[in-house]
Amino acid sequence: MREQWREVGDRVYVRRHKSYDMNVGLVVGDGHCLVLDTRASHREAADLIDAIRRITSSPWTVVNSHTHFDHVWGNALFRPAEIWGHVRCAEEMEQDGEEQRANIIRMMPEERREEFEEVVIDPPDNTFTTAASLDIGGRIVHLRHFGLGHSSNDIVTHVPDAGVVFAGDLVEQGAPPAFSDSYPLDWPATTAAMLAELPGEVIVPGHGAVVDRAFVEAQRAELVAVAELARRAHVEGLRDLIKQFPYPEDVSRQIIERAFLQLDASPA
Numbered sequence: 001m002r003e004q005w006r007e008v009g010d011r012v013y014v015r016r017h018k019s020y021d022m023n024v025g026l027v028v029g030d031g032h033c034l035v036l037d038t039r040a041s042h043r044e045a046a047d048l049i050d051a052i053r054r055i056t057s058s059p060w061t062v063v064n065s066h067t068h069f070d071h072v073w074g075n076a077l078f079r080p081a082e083i084w085g086h087v088r089c090a091e092e093m094e095q096d097g098e099e100q101r102a103n104i105i106r107m108m109p110e111e112r113r114e115e116f117e118e119v120v121i122d123p124p125d126n127t128f129t130t131a132a133s134l135d136i137g138g139r140i141v142h143l144r145h146f147g148l149g150h151s152s153n154d155i156v157t158h159v160p161d162a163g164v165v166f167a168g169d170l171v172e173q174g175a176p177p178a179f180s181d182s183y184p185l186d187w188p189a190t191t192a193a194m195l196a197e198l199p200g201e202v203i204v205p206g207h208g209a210v211v212d213r214a215f216v217e218a219q220r221a222e223l224v225a226v227a228e229l230a231r232r233a234h235v236e237g238l239r240d241l242i243k244q245f246p247y248p249e250d251v252s253r254q255i256i257e258r259a260f261l262q263l264d265a266s267p268a
Helices: 042-053 087-107 110-117 187-197 213-236 249-265
Strands: 005-009 012-016 023-028 033-036 060-063 083-086 126-128 131-136 139-144 156-159 164-172 202-207
Touching: 005 202, 023 202, 033 042, 033 131, 060 131, 083 087, 087 110, 087 126, 126 131, 164 187, 164 213, 187 213, 202 213, 213 249
Parallel strands: 033 060, 060 083, 083 126, 164 202
Antiparallel strands: 005 012, 012 023, 023 033, 131 139, 139 156, 156 164
C-alpha cells in the first residue's frame, strides 16, 4: 500500500515511509511549497515526488535536516530547486559522500545495489550556520541549528503559523536514538535549546510517529542520563555501568565510543 500523507497542522503534512521508518515533511504555501528531506535514493525520491504532486502542483524549496544518506540522497531529483542545509551538511556530503555511497552499496542486498549505484550525491547549495528564514508562499518557516547532537549539522524546521516543529533525527520515536556519528555529551543541551526556544506541541521526529513535547522532554532526560553514565564510564570502566544505560548493549557501546572520543579530545 502506498504511504499516505498526514496533515499535522494547517497545510503541513508528514509522510511516514516503511523504508527506514523515515518521515518527510511538506509545507504548502500560496504557489510554493517546502519539502523536508528527499529520502535515500533516486527511486525513493521519484515516489516522493509523485506523492507531493497529489497534494500540490507548486514549485518547491528543499531542506535537508542533516547529512545522513536516508534523508538526502534523493536531492538530485528535486533540482533545479534551491536546497538548504547546514554548512557542515554540504561539506560532509562533498567530502565523504562517494565513500559513504560505496559503503552503503556494499552493505545492501544484491537486489538494491543498482538503486544506490544510480545515486548522484547533490549537496545543498544554500547553507547557514545558526539560523535562516524562508518565505514559502507567504508562510515564514524558520531553520535553526541548536548545536551538536545526532550529527554535526542537525537542522530543526519550525512552522510557527501551524505550531509544528520538524526535529529531524534529534528526536527518534519507535527505536533508540541513532548514535553512530553523534555527540552524546552535547545532545541533551541541543535538545533543551530546541524545546526552550521553539513553541509548539506537534513535533515530527526524523523517524517514527509524530510526538508531543512531553515525549521529547522524556527522551532528553534519557540523553542526560546517558551522557552522565558515559562520563562515569570514562573514569570508572564499563563492567558495572553498561547495564545502567536505558538502551540495548550494542547501542550503549556506540554511545560510549562516541562520548569517549569527545572526552579524550577535551583538554584536561
